[in-house]
Amino acid sequence: MMLEEIRSPEDLKALDPAQFPALAEEIRQFLIEKVSEHGGHLASNLGVVELTMALHLALNLPEDKIVWDVGHQSYTHKLLSGRREDFESLREYGGMSGFPKRRESEFDSFDTGHSSTSISAGLGLVEARDRLHEDYTVVSVIGDGALSGGMAYEALNNASRLKSNFIIILNDNHMSISESTGGFSKYLSKIRVGSGYNNLKRDVSRGLSKVPGVGEPLVENIVRAKMALKQFMVPGMFFENLDITYVGPMDGHNIPEMVRILEEAKKFERPILIHVKTKKGKGYIPAERYPVKFHGVGPFCIETGKSVEEKKGISYTEAFSHTICRLAEKDDKIVAVTAAMPEGTGLKKFAALYPDRLFDVGIAEEHAVTFAAGMAAGGLKPVVAVYSSFLQRAYDQMLHDVCLQKLPVVFAIDRAGLVGCDGETHQGIFDLSYLRSMPGMAVFAPMNKYELRNGLEFGIQAGVPFAVRYPRGTAYSGLKEYQDPIELGKSEVIYRGGEIALLSVGSMMETAVQVHGKLKESGISATLINVRFVKPMDKELLDDLAKTHGCLVTMEENVICGGYGEAVSSYIHERGYGAKVLKAAVPDTFVEHGPVDILKRDLGLDADSIFQRIKNEYIRKES
Numbered sequence: 001m002m003l004e005e006i007r008s009p010e011d012l013k014a015l016d017p018a019q020f021p022a023l024a025e026e027i028r029q030f031l032i033e034k035v036s037e038h039g040g041h042l043a044s045n046l047g048v049v050e051l052t053m054a055l056h057l058a059l060n061l062p063e064d065k066i067v068w069d070v071g072h073q074s075y076t077h078k079l080l081s082g083r084r085e086d087f088e089s090l091r092e093y094g095g096m097s098g099f100p101k102r103r104e105s106e107f108d109s110f111d112t113g114h115s116s117t118s119i120s121a122g123l124g125l126v127e128a129r130d131r132l133h134e135d136y137t138v139v140s141v142i143g144d145g146a147l148s149g150g151m152a153y154e155a156l157n158n159a160s161r162l163k164s165n166f167i168i169i170l171n172d173n174h175m176s177i178s179e180s181t182g183g184f185s186k187y188l189s190k191i192r193v194g195s196g197y198n199n200l201k202r203d204v205s206r207g208l209s210k211v212p213g214v215g216e217p218l219v220e221n222i223v224r225a226k227m228a229l230k231q232f233m234v235p236g237m238f239f240e241n242l243d244i245t246y247v248g249p250m251d252g253h254n255i256p257e258m259v260r261i262l263e264e265a266k267k268f269e270r271p272i273l274i275h276v277k278t279k280k281g282k283g284y285i286p287a288e289r290y291p292v293k294f295h296g297v298g299p300f301c302i303e304t305g306k307s308v309e310e311k312k313g314i315s316y317t318e319a320f321s322h323t324i325c326r327l328a329e330k331d332d333k334i335v336a337v338t339a340a341m342p343e344g345t346g347l348k349k350f351a352a353l354y355p356d357r358l359f360d361v362g363i364a365e366e367h368a369v370t371f372a373a374g375m376a377a378g379g380l381k382p383v384v385a386v387y388s389s390f391l392q393r394a395y396d397q398m399l400h401d402v403c404l405q406k407l408p409v410v411f412a413i414d415r416a417g418l419v420g421c422d423g424e425t426h427q428g429i430f431d432l433s434y435l436r437s438m439p440g441m442a443v444f445a446p447m448n449k450y451e452l453r454n455g456l457e458f459g460i461q462a463g464v465p466f467a468v469r470y471p472r473g474t475a476y477s478g479l480k481e482y483q484d485p486i487e488l489g490k491s492e493v494i495y496r497g498g499e500i501a502l503l504s505v506g507s508m509m510e511t512a513v514q515v516h517g518k519l520k521e522s523g524i525s526a527t528l529i530n531v532r533f534v535k536p537m538d539k540e541l542l543d544d545l546a547k548t549h550g551c552l553v554t555m556e557e558n559v560i561c562g563g564y565g566e567a568v569s570s571y572i573h574e575r576g577y578g579a580k581v582l583k584a585a586v587p588d589t590f591v592e593h594g595p596v597d598i599l600k601r602d603l604g605l606d607a608d609s610i611f612q613r614i615k616n617e618y619i620r621k622e623s
């Protein structure tokens with residue numbers, strides 16, 4: 001096993017290049033094995049094995065810096081930078097993250113997780129390098145999917161003025177999570193097939209460099225002089241016209257060729273974009289065949305590629321999926337928007353049934369929201385289905401383009417709450433806070449799959465900006481009999497008790513029912529409220545509860561700052577009620593990766609912890 005001997009880029013550099021293909025094969029087997037055990041982002045990682053090896057060979061790591069866009073493809077980088085043993089705890093609680101983390105290794109130069117940030121961050125590093133008179137190479141690696149995100153273009157626009165070295169690698173596997181969509185993806189496809197000119201340029205450049213007395217500046221001049229001709233010969237002019245030298249497309253699986261080009265690229269005194277073609281899932285047949293499934297996958301059987309996780313019931317995503325399809329059948333004004341997540345958000349079925357009413361806008365959450373606002377202004381009923389953490393990007397668009405004009409856009413906010421193994425960058429624990437701050441936004445959190453269905457139907461007809469937020473994973477199916485008609489801003493009373501009132505937001509209901517049971521066992525019959533609307537808040541009910549209960553316990557899978565608990569607490573305080581408010585929420589911190597049940601326990605959001613808190617902070621004090 002060569003892999004066991006490689007603890008740093010120096011060990012890789014010591015190998016005979018003839019050994020590279022065998023090492024790439026070992027890396028692939030290793031990744032397949034580890035991801036089959038722990039889950040993770042397999043297909044993207046299998047696609048960049050050679051590209052990563054080439055980067056480690058051509059660069060001087062860790063002094064040189066690689067910024068991985070999204071970061072889901074950084075496994076080989078982790079493996080080759082001394083973290084092989086850490087794969088035993090990949091994405092586990094307390095273990096190695098599936099994304100680059102500066103605190104994890106000096107080889108990780110910038111934390112990522114959300115898409116399309118790498119060129120901005122890389123450019124920032126370049127600026128710091130130059131101003132501080134340091135000397136290292138910065139490489140940003142961005143995928144074709146990530147290049148659909150607006151930030152990438154803002155960064156290219158800014159990089160255009162640069163007069164020093166900055167390498168951008170465009171890793172083009174012709175896939176986002178699903179098929180890449182949009183005009184730029186088509187543009188890349190055209191470049192991909194028309195490789196002639198760049199081969200010509202490369203050959204000219206290579207040939208001239210070898211002629212004694214003809215140095216780099218002259219080579220560059222000659223290459224530049226061919227620009228006018230090039231306008232007619234290749235479709236790769238977008239980058240060149242921004243003064244970003246374009247090279248490619250090249251075979252990203254050809255290590256010697258990649259190393260050679262990188263060595264050349266390091267000498268350029270301006271930004272240079274190297275366009276490489278790779279195959280997503282390469283080397284594992286199920287992943288090559290089903291790159292969407294193996295983009296991000298749970299534990300699976302290597303032989304069959306089949307998941308080994310048991311399906312427990314329908315997920316909230318599936319409940320959303322069925323409902324929007326059913327509603328769309330009756331109302332052709334309903335349209336759906338996704339920012340490159342048709343599978344994850346459950347819109348695949350909608351796309352199949354209503355292809356011309358589904359808009360996959362690419363990784364462009366900001367655009368998705370304003371685009372939906374426009375459609376709403378024109379009389380359609382748009383539903384924007386998006387993950388909670390990615391919607392953070394579109395705060396201003398929700399505020400400025402939707403709420404300010406009171407436009408009836410529905411936000412189907414999936415992965416709201418703890419998501420688990422993707423960790424810090426992906427936990428959906430801020431949406432209640434950012435949504436609550438928006439005037440006119442209705443914020444609805446269904447307690448189970450039935451209420452998600454009813455809430456979505458209500459939201460689409462409500463005629464106001466309307467957010468429905470629900471978590472990742474199996475939907476709670478308890479309390480089916482509690483389906484009071486939904487009223488804007490009204491909560492639902494599940495059980496009437498006395499002394500203690502549990503106010504549960506959305507998916508916390510399963511836990512709240514357990515806490516209610518534990519209190520009952522201790523002889524306390526508590527009131528249980530299904531909050532439903534975090535905004536508008538049911539003040540009438542709060543007045544009633546505060547007058548009749550000594551303690552209100554709020555429960556939410558959201559950070560404490562700006563969450564429902566704080567809203568209740570400040571209301572109770574303002575009105576001068578004496579009731580105590582206990583807030584069970586995520587503390588003011590980022591939450592690392594790990595299984596959701598462990599994280600909840602750790603954060604004090606499981607039934608035992610909440611029950612103990614009630615005992616310690618209220619019951620004992622009162623008795």
Ligand SMILES: Cc1ncc(C[n+]2csc(CCOP(=O)(O)OP(=O)(O)O)c2C)c(N)n1
Nearest residue numbers: 044114115143144145146175176177340390
């Ligand atoms: C802001 C944001 N929106 C959505 C995502 C979800 N996401 C993660 S990877 C990905 C596709 C990236 O495609 P590409 O850059 O081509 O990389 P590949 O997986 O093909 O290697 C998407 C949509 C994200 N990470 N960040």
Ligand SMILES: CC(=O)[C@@H](O)[C@H](O)COP(=O)(O)O
Nearest residue numbers: 070072113296344415422472
């Ligand atoms: C890297 C990334 O952002 C996505 O692939 C994300 O991991 C998807 O999460 P789900 O598995 O919850 O769909």
Ligand SMILES: [Mg+2]
Nearest residue numbers: 143144145175
């Ligand atoms: Mg891609």
